Amino acid sequence: MNKNLGNTIVTTNSIDSGTINILKDGIDLPTQYFDRSIIVHNGFFYHIKSGKFIKFEMQESALTEIAAIPMSNQHIENMNWQGKDTLLLFTLDNKTYSKLHYYKIDVKKFEIIQKEEIHLPVAPIKFPIVSIGFSTLHQNNLILGYTYNKVINETDFTTIDTMYFATLDPQTLKIKSIQKDNRSTYPGGVNTVQSYSFHDERGNFYFMSCPGIALGNNLSKPTAIFKIPNNTTTVDSSYFFNLTATNQNHAYGMWYLGNNEAIIRSERKDLYNDFSDHHSTYQFEYYVVDLLKQTATKLTLPYDKGTRKESVLVENGKAYITIDDKDDNHQVWIYNIQTKKISTGLKLDKETDFIVRIDKLN
Structure with a gap:
């Protein structure tokens, strides 16, 4: 921005x-096509806009639309790659924000392989909005982490005090079971905007809860890391890495480093006033966390600004x-x-x- x-998108061979x-060196992005939630994969760019899911390619120093699929009245809540050419999209409708759809897309042929509506349990009356926090293929199942929200007024909202985890058959999309957990809320976040989960080398799945002001806005709950072990589809009730307890703040964003370590991006509640200046205040700190010892070590870096950013790339x-x-x-x-x-x-x-x-x- x-x-x-x-x-602008800037490309370089070395960072x-x-x-x-x-x-001078970048490529302007037309605002009618792009925002920060673009999907970048194998040399192509993907985005949903104006009722279409669009595939772009960089051609002669410009991004050019090369294919599109109609996808009206939808916005992406979460996505996953199943192999290099198959994209799984989870979308909500732009009217009720409660109807969840699944798209399985062959991005090479650029066609929909499968489309289903996933019928989650009816939302609580006082919390009618669904938020999909993560989606993962795990133990030959599809697991969705989600929660429910409500709008308080034009500028404020909040989240129910519980996380939900639906285990589905990845072929039929039928729900097998649903687990609840009230140790925190808002499991993950829109992963086209920022990363919140990963599998480690042993196949364990970790995700961060995000009840802070910028996502769940249920400040009574802690930001925490949770675990689904490699041999089960159930959230481990004995694992609870309370990040808020380590620094008295909430965090957004988590990136795996390998060998049981990850980087998290944490706010400083003593440096911003409210959500209106949350994005513009220089307040964000980065920590390396040890997932086994449950410790957090602050990195010696300047304060960062920007509420939610895909700001970490792990490579070599x-x-x-x-x-x-x-x-x-x-x-x-x-x-x-x-x-x-x-x-x-x-x-x-x-x-x-x-x-x-x-x-x-x-």
């Missing part, structure tokens, strides 16, 4: 060093962290996972306002 309120002038033993700091620096910081040392990498010029995401294109 640029200071002139435009949006370990160098500088980029975003307006390094975590590349993009930060927009108070001195108007828009910098890639490099955390060496083995040595724990931090260095600086690629820098964008001061035409930049927010680095909203960092992705591997190919």
Whole structure:
């Protein structure tokens, strides 16, 4: 996101060093097509807009629409890749925000293989809006983490105090079972915007709950990490990594480093006033968390701004962290996972306002 309120994609072969002038070297994104929730995969860009799910390709320094599928009155809540050419989309309707649809799409032929409405249990009367926090293929099942919300007024909402986990047959989409957990709420988040879950090397699935002001807005509940072990489809009732207890704040975003470690992005409630300035305040800190020891170590980095960003890319033993700091620096910081040392990498010029995401294109 640029200071002139435009949006730009910048591509580069290295983020370990160098500088980029975003307006000179970047590609403008038409606002009618794109926002921060684009999907980047195997050299192509995907986005839902104006009633269509669209596939884009970079051609002659521009993004060009090369295919589209009608998808009216829908927005993406969550997505997953099943192999390199099969995309699973979970969408809600834009009218009631309660009707959940599943699309299985062959992105090579760009056609819908399967479309189903998933009939979750009827929402509580006082919390009519559904939020899908994560979707994962696990133990030959499809597991959805979700919760229910309600609008309080034009600028405020809140979330019910419970997380729900539906286990489905991945072929028929029939619900096998539903588990409830009230240790926190809002399991995950819209993963086209920010990452909140992963499988480790042993097949265990971890996800973060997000009850903070920017997602669930149920501040009585803690941000925490939960686990579905590799040999079951049930959330482990004995595992509860309470992140809020470690620093008295809520967090948004989690990226796996390997070897039982992850990076989380945590707010500072003493540095912002309310949701109106949450995104513009330099307040976000990054921590390395040990999933087994349940400890959190703050990284020595400048405060970042921007409420929800896909700001971490893990590659070749390094975590590349993009930060927009108070001195108007828009910098890639490099955390060496083995040595724990931090260095600086690629820098964008001061035409930049927010680095909203960092992705591997190919």
